Amino acid sequence: MYIEHLSLQNFRNYARLEVSLPTGPILLYGSNAQGKTSLLEAIYYLATSRSPYTTTDRQLINWNADPDLLAFAKIGAEVVSAFRPLSRVEVTLVQEPGALHSSLNGSRLQKEIRINGVPRRVMDLIGQINVVMFLPQDLVLVEGAPSERRRYMNITLCQTDATYCEALATFEKALTQRNALLRRIADGEARPDELGYWNEQLAQAGGVLIAGRQRLLRDLEVKARRVHRDLSGGDEDLELSYQPSFLPTANNSGQLSFQVLGLDLNRQLKASDIAAQYVETLEARQGEDIARGMTLIGPQRDELRLLVNGRDLGLYGSRGQARTAVMSLKLAELEWMRDAVGEWPILLLDEVIAELDAARRAYLLDRISGAEQVLLTTTEPDIFTPEFLQKATRWHIRQGQIIMPQDGSG
């Protein structure tokens, strides 16, 4: 899969950009804050409908744009896939006309999506482009809060599994409603018997999420383990431990066993079996939920731990081990996504190459050498080998402009 053409309008530092992208590695170099990363961000946004960097879409809009018009930003791409005719995807972020008294900062953004010119939902956008992104911030996968790892599983699964993505949206909506209802019950404004419908919705969707995560993690573990062994010279054994907030069992006995190592990844559970046990657990612990005014069990509280030689990396690992594990996980994700969609996803590497020693740099570049399209950013193009530079298209990025060499000598 690759992007043939990219257009940006008022996106970050790009007032306007129309550019055709070649296949193979594209090396974007230049000083910081010139717009290298924004190109990667735009592609990531088209793939996942969110930015890898910021949680507020407002920051994506170039606010220097004509102040008389409603502020907006537009990202569009033409995507070539082995399995589909050329498709055109487009996201427009428009500032919603808010009430008179609301400040500019308070007004929200509207996301308009078009696929081949036809208006679509966010859900339909995700999966049109598959990407795997490598970032220095990926270290949060080991060192960050559990929510970072849940987010990682969600984004990865959503890109390849529409059912998962649908279930995630349903789950989040049902969770918000159920939590609101729990508070209303606590305040005496509603009755506990109104919980039934929301329990059912939560469990149905939650079952899909837990089963999907189990399936993903089993595959990732096999692949990541292999990479991690390569990278550590055979010294380290990487394991993924999936710890749902309640442990569903395969035999549906209703007995919740607790295992330190988490859910057995090799005994794949069915979403419907998980859902039945989830409903039971929700009902059994309803009193606690009402007292706390929130749903205490479910995929929104799942944990994923990374273990090296049986020890929890987040607690006992060194920085070096954490970096190795993250690289193993990301390369596993890449391989997993390639298997899942049947072709190479587009790779986005933001400033990660400079952080690696020569051996790992070579290992990483070798592992991704089969990709159809790779966009890499760097401030130091010199760190790449002459062979790599020979193959790569080199673009100098300065002040939201792409400066292309006329003769290919860079």
Next chain:
Amino acid sequence: MSKAIPQSVTNLIEAFSRLPGVGPKTASRLTYYLLRAPDELSQTLAAALADLKSKTRYCSVCFNITEEDPCPICQDEARDASQVVVVEDPLDVLAVERTGAYTGRYHVLHGAISPVEGIGPEDLKIRELVERVQQGGVLEVIIATNPGMEGDATAMYVQRQLAPTGVRVTRLARGLPTGGDLEYVDSVTLLRALQGRHEM
């Protein structure tokens, strides 16, 4: 708002911008349009607004908005009183009427269950529906709440409340939009259509 603008103008702009889908710019444009337009337009508008609330009420049978009670549909002897379509809003009554295929009566709930918005079953005309069915004469209740979580929650709640009465309760089928190419149907609709498939 600037002091250069008279209070009466500001008031109207602010009132307009409280309407759904109207931003400050549109609100100002409408207000200044009315200022320049003939007096007659403002007077017609003001009278229509005043009548809207003073002359309308809920129908005591179906809770649709009406000027006469019971509403014309509930009074229409030609319409089948044994069938009742349950909808969230008066606008949904119009949508079903536009199909031209329905000859029964209606019941308007005035919303859907949504704990987030603080709307529970007691805030809707559900108890009134159950009482209406208990009074007899209704053989089938067709639930036509909006597809989606709140509509589904409402449908399920209504169904549970009606169960003791023994009345037949059905739900609108959710299918593919007509005239659409299967390729361009969104995945939820397609999934639901697949789930709701029937024998041929």
